[in-house]
Amino acid sequence: MNWYHALLAPGLFANPSVQEAAVVGALVAAVCGPVGMFTVMRSQSFAGHALADIASTGGSGALLLGLSPLLGFVVFGVTASGTMEMVGTHRRQGRDLVTGIVLGASLGLSALFLYLTATSQTTTGAAVTILFGSIFAVTSSTVWFAVGVGGAALVLLGLLYRPLLVSSVNPELAAAQGIPVRLVGLAHMVALALAVALSALTIGAILSTALLIGPAAAALYLTRSPGRAMVMASGVSLVVTWIGVALAYDSYDWLPSHQGWPVSFFVVLLVLATYALARVAVWRRVGPRRRKAVPAGAGWRGER
Amino acid sequence: MVPITSLPGPRPGLGAGSAGLRAPELSEPALSVEGLTVRLPGREVLRDVSFSVAPGELTGLIGSNGAGKTTLLRAVLGLQGLAAGRVAAKRPIGYVPQKVLLDPDLPVRARDLVGLGLEGTRLGLPWPSRARRARVDELLGSVEASSLAEARVGTLSGGEQQKILIAHALARRPKLLLLDEPLANLDLKATQEVVALLSRIAKTHGVAVLLSTHDINPLLAVMDRVVYLAGGRAASGTTDEVVQTDVLSALYGHHVCVVRLHGRVLVSTTDEHGEQGCDVAADAWEGAGPTTVRAVVPAPGDEGSSS
Numbered sequence: 001m002n003w004y005h006a007l008l009a010p011g012l013f014a015n016p017s018v019q020e021a022a023v024v025g026a027l028v029a030a031v032c033g034p035v036g037m038f039t040v041m042r043s044q045s046f047a048g049h050a051l052a053d054i055a056s057t058g059g060s061g062a063l064l065l066g067l068s069p070l071l072g073f074v075v076f077g078v079t080a081s082g083t084m085e086m087v088g089t090h091r092r093q094g095r096d097l098v099t100g101i102v103l104g105a106s107l108g109l110s111a112l113f114l115y116l117t118a119t120s121q122t123t124t125g126a127a128v129t130i131l132f133g134s135i136f137a138v139t140s141s142t143v144w145f146a147v148g149v150g151g152a153a154l155v156l157l158g159l160l161y162r163p164l165l166v167s168s169v170n171p172e173l174a175a176a177q178g179i180p181v182r183l184v185g186l187a188h189m190v191a192l193a194l195a196v197a198l199s200a201l202t203i204g205a206i207l208s209t210a211l212l213i214g215p216a217a218a219a220l221y222l223t224r225s226p227g228r229a230m231v232m233a234s235g236v237s238l239v240v241t242w243i244g245v246a247l248a249y250d251s252y253d254w255l256p257s258h259q260g261w262p263v264s265f266f267v268v269l270l271v272l273a274t275y276a277l278a279r280v281a282v283w284r285r286v287g288p289r290r291r292k293a294v295p296a297g298a299g300w301r302g303e304r
Numbered sequence: 305m306v307p308i309t310s311l312p313g314p315r316p317g318l319g320a321g322s323a324g325l326r327a328p329e330l331s332e333p334a335l336s337v338e339g340l341t342v343r344l345p346g347r348e349v350l351r352d353v354s355f356s357v358a359p360g361e362l363t364g365l366i367g368s369n370g371a372g373k374t375t376l377l378r379a380v381l382g383l384q385g386l387a388a389g390r391v392a393a394k395r396p397i398g399y400v401p402q403k404v405l406l407d408p409d410l411p412v413r414a415r416d417l418v419g420l421g422l423e424g425t426r427l428g429l430p431w432p433s434r435a436r437r438a439r440v441d442e443l444l445g446s447v448e449a450s451s452l453a454e455a456r457v458g459t460l461s462g463g464e465q466q467k468i469l470i471a472h473a474l475a476r477r478p479k480l481l482l483l484d485e486p487l488a489n490l491d492l493k494a495t496q497e498v499v500a501l502l503s504r505i506a507k508t509h510g511v512a513v514l515l516s517t518h519d520i521n522p523l524l525a526v527m528d529r530v531v532y533l534a535g536g537r538a539a540s541g542t543t544d545e546v547v548q549t550d551v552l553s554a555l556y557g558h559h560v561c562v563v564r565l566h567g568r569v570l571v572s573t574t575d576e577h578g579e580q581g582c583d584v585a586a587d588a589w590e591g592a593g594p595t596t597v598r599a600v601v602p603a604p605g606d607e608g609s610s611s
Binding site: 173 | 383397399401405411413416417420424425426427428430454455457469472
């Protein structure tokens with residue numbers, strides 16, 4: 001018995017499901033950091049959540065047809081992201097209404113698909129798989145698909161990094177430099193849909209934005225440069241996912257009934273804790289009200 | 305720590321790297337607007353507007369809210385379609401938009417924002433480069449904001465943010481620099497700093513600077529020319545040519561008063577005093593007390609007298 005068995009259940013690192021979950025978690029974290037940072041910067045958290053709900057329709061539909069849920073997440077998410085960006089960007093209120101109405105309909109469809117799956121097939125737990133994730137049950141063919149999806153999102157963001165950053169700071173500033181602001185915004189929405197699909201794979205469609213938004217929001221509190229914020233957001237996503245996986249594995253022994261708790265529960269809880277800690281850290285450093293007045297680079301004013 | 309004796313005298317501005325900007329062709333305007341008419345849905349915002357801006361000149365675009373200042377600047381940038389007329393502007397154009405709200409939580413340092421002015425349109429990830437870093441430092445120095453380089457832009461004061469945005473706009477060595485209400489919401493000291501900075505940028509780098517403002521007074525000492533917008537039309541020329549009771553009355557289409565007092569200008573657009581109104585307005589303004597007026601804009605050079 002090794003020393004860490006006091007903390008972690010035996011067999012954690014040898015378990016193939018855990019190993020695969022760790023790999024998938026790392027991939028998802030790498031994508032969620034950059035995409036999440038831009039999503040928080042652009043105040044599009046709600047759009048991300050809407051994409052997640054719509055993706056759940058695709059995921060449940062794919063499951064009903066016997067296909068990989070990830071395929072459904074990606075196809076529905078990307079289509080919806082394009083539609084949302086084109087239909088309602090002129091007015092903020094219009095965008096919110098369109099998003100609100102469409103995502104309600106999507107969840108209704110998900111309910112139907114999941115019901116049909118549950119009654120027609122022997123697969124159990126379809127609803128839990130789609131809505132709350134199944135990082136322990138990712139097949140190896142799905143892993144390669146996920147690598148492709150994550151790679152596409154990262155390439156898209158890497159290519160458009162600077163124009164997207166200017167657009168996110170101020171659209172007028174970007175337009176004056178000749179940046180096609182709407183096209184760049186559309187590309188970000190597609191990257192967001194891909195990240196949501198990956199995140200849905202690990203912690204489920206309903207909770208997928210937690211892994212996108214929470215770590216990025218915490219990183220934005222703690223760092224000053226966009227590059228560092230992305231790396232830190234990815235780092236936080238990675239740590240919470242891995243700890244979540246370990247805790248879920250460990251939880252099998254927690255209750256006499258021997259039922260493992262869902263990974264998504266632990267991940268979401270850890271995201272919340274990280275965000276709260278980041279806020280407290282900033283609050284302790286500069287005080288609750290004086291953030292705006294005191295730049296993070298303490299002492300710069302006195303150098304004059 | 306730099307010893308005081310080794311500090312350079314006047315700021316080197318954009319430095320040797322900007323030599324290309326120092327030889328402006330003074331004969332050719334950096335911006336020429338002829339017969340510009342712009343219609344937005346339901347109304348004509350600009351009608352037959354003509355003026356030009358020469359390299360090295362600072363021009364004030366004066367007008368009240370809704371006079372069409374932003375529309376004019378957007379037309380120059382090519383972001384606004386023209387109903388008639390011609391706009392010829394030397395490129396690249398630097399632009400500082402109106403009311404840029406930079407969130408304090410934005411993970412963007414002053415250095416990052418200036419860097420984005422330099423190569424914000426390029427594809428791919430920015431690899432660290434010594435040349436770019438030096439150029440960003442140079443740009444920050446040229447707007448006297450070197451000490452702000454590492455601070456988040458959203459945490460800076462309004463005046464400091466304007467300086468960073470100006471450095472951002474200067475990054476691509478513009479021939480023409482457009483600023484939309486850069487003095488809005490600035491206190492007196494910040495206003496003076498930004499105006500002095502823009503005047504120096506125009507003179508030392510030969511950039512044509514066109515900035516819009518609803519208050520002409522902060523610019524009186526430094527402005528080479530003025531473009532005065534009212535009712536969609538424009539009058540342009542030197543301040544003395546344009547800011548006259550008869551010229552502005554013709555522009556507004558009704559009687560307005562131009563009152564000059566203690567080096568300040570008041571344009572009273574209300575019609576209530578009739579033809580005799582200008583004297584009444586002047587008296588009323590004088591009655592407010594010269595000390596009050598002085599307190600608003602001290603003459604250049606007053607700044608250091610109190611210390």
